[in-house]
Amino acid sequence: MATSRARAAVGVVAIGLALAPFALAAAGSSIGQGAAVATTAERGSMTRMWDPAFPGPYEISVGESALGRPIKAVNRRGSLDVSRTVVAIGVIHGDERHGRLVTDQLMTVPLPEDLDLWIVPTVNPDGEVLGLRQNARGIDLNRNWPANWETGTFFSSGKYYSGPSPASEPETQAMMQFLESIDPDVTIWYHSPWNRVDCNVPRVGRACQDYATAVGAWTAFAPRPGTATDWMMTSGLGVSFVYEFAWSAPSSAAVRDHVNAVLALRTS
Ligand SMILES: [Zn+2]
Numbered sequence: 001m002a003t004s005r006a007r008a009a010v011g012v013v014a015i016g017l018a019l020a021p022f023a024l025a026a027a028g029s030s031i032g033q034g035a036a037v038a039t040t041a042e043r044g045s046m047t048r049m050w051d052p053a054f055p056g057p058y059e060i061s062v063g064e065s066a067l068g069r070p071i072k073a074v075n076r077r078g079s080l081d082v083s084r085t086v087v088a089i090g091v092i093h094g095d096e097r098h099g100r101l102v103t104d105q106l107m108t109v110p111l112p113e114d115l116d117l118w119i120v121p122t123v124n125p126d127g128e129v130l131g132l133r134q135n136a137r138g139i140d141l142n143r144n145w146p147a148n149w150e151t152g153t154f155f156s157s158g159k160y161y162s163g164p165s166p167a168s169e170p171e172t173q174a175m176m177q178f179l180e181s182i183d184p185d186v187t188i189w190y191h192s193p194w195n196r197v198d199c200n201v202p203r204v205g206r207a208c209q210d211y212a213t214a215v216g217a218w219t220a221f222a223p224r225p226g227t228a229t230d231w232m233m234t235s236g237l238g239v240s241f242v243y244e245f246a247w248s249a250p251s252s253a254a255v256r257d258h259v260n261a262v263l264a265l266r267t268s
Helices: 004-009 099-106 125-130 170-182 206-215 228-234 252-263
Strands: 012-014 058-064 070-077 084-091 115-122 186-191 196-198 239-244
Touching: 058 170, 070 170, 084 099, 084 170, 084 252, 099 115, 099 186, 099 252, 115 170, 115 252, 170 228, 186 228, 196 206, 206 239, 206 252, 228 239
Parallel strands: 084 115, 084 186, 186 239
Antiparallel strands: 012 058, 058 070, 070 115, 196 239
């Protein structure tokens, strides 16, 4: 869950007070007390420092893509007394973009009071612009993480190119630092087109089961090398799993189900 260490580790920018009607708890927060808030010197564009008495939203600069496009995260808290940190990541493969429909709505939907929500619309802005699965350097960002990373024939080039070395890509490095700094409880990554929850059920536990039930999906697990979820699970960064949309765009009702399923994610 969120810690003062986490808040101190990332620069934050408040992005306005009018995004959502927050249900504010009474003064006093279990997080951030004594936090050494980032200073304007750490981030020149900062308009407001992180404040334990302000629930957000805050926009965070996670890093930059290979071509220098920004990778951003938005933090929203349902109250000043949150108890679970959830991350939703809309896009990692640039040609699999349905997750943005979910992250867009998460920007404004009312939150449960106990939820500390981080929204990352995309970790692969170059791939999205270029219409590529991979990043601008031709590397599959979901084979590049330093957990069971593989190279060799299958991953040394082409669609699933894992990169010249583990975590070789700026997008991967930026997200590793970001995820370590916020230390989430549950992280969901959106993909296409397999139309299921891709989850190691015994390892992830109720989060993926609950999610599958909420969106009417079935679960399966296909281990692959160098994935973000595997790196998170082996790094002690909570539980992490994938939802695979179909190739076709989900209905608005389906997107609402996904939004509500994200808001309900918990580990116990
Ligand atoms: Zn994918």
